[in-house]
Amino acid sequence: MTDSETNNLAEMTIEDLLRHWPETAVIFHQHHMACPGCAVAPFYTVVDAARVYGLPAEQLLAEIQDVIATIND
């Protein structure tokens, strides 16, 4: 994944992310994050979500990228 795609992922809302790659929901579940289906998923980005759950955003983004990479293979 290129740098610009990584940036897009960081700025994407969680709703858009889950719409494009529903498979990424598993990452949120693994971290006990209630993002899939949340009322603010259309407004919050992955970076926002990482902040409120006290996770490093880079780690969460990396895990999401890994899942997306397996789908695109």
Added chain:
Amino acid sequence: MRITVDEESLARCALLKEISPAERQTILATGQERRVMPGEYFFHQGEASDWLYILLAGQVKLAQVTEAGNQVVIGYLGPGGGLGIVVALSNIPYPLSAEAMEPCLAVGWEREEMKALMRRYPQLALNSLGMVGERFAELQERFRDLATRRVEQRVARALLRLVRQFGKRVPQGVLIDIPLSRQSLAEMTGTNIYQVSRMVSRWEKEGVLQSDHQRITILKAHELVILGEDL
């Protein structure tokens, strides 16, 4: 009807989903334009339900009054929503009143006209069924909330439902873009204005939300989700 409506507003209408733009225009042409000013009503609870509407612009409050004169807010509608869709087709009196909260523009059809349209365009009937289904699911959720949730959770969950429906991302958080008094919040959640005021003030102090001229902005949505979900 002679008003011209942009495609984007029409595409947003649940009743007109999956109907071609040309057919939408034909359907629209059989309707009548209705403008309702804030404080005025599309219809009142108990009246004969001869008309059904789709809202193209503005916001509407749906409320019922009890025999004792207490108001219960059933919900709010924004552009694209439908008014009286089921009841008009079932020919039962309007079960609630629909009050404009902003200048509203709607298209209305008389019952028989809409029935004829639905026979001609079955997708209209399917769409109306979908709208009923959604409303039904929402009311079931609220019924469950009333039966099982504490007042604080009910208010948190009502705010989150409004976020879903009317939320707008702003720099500080998510703005609920409708005028929302504490009285209305109380009437949505089966509680009273004192309890709601106490909660809203506390949440303001804790930085969960801020309210200004009846507009509520959720600053820490996550806190509200936790409160509402017992996480």
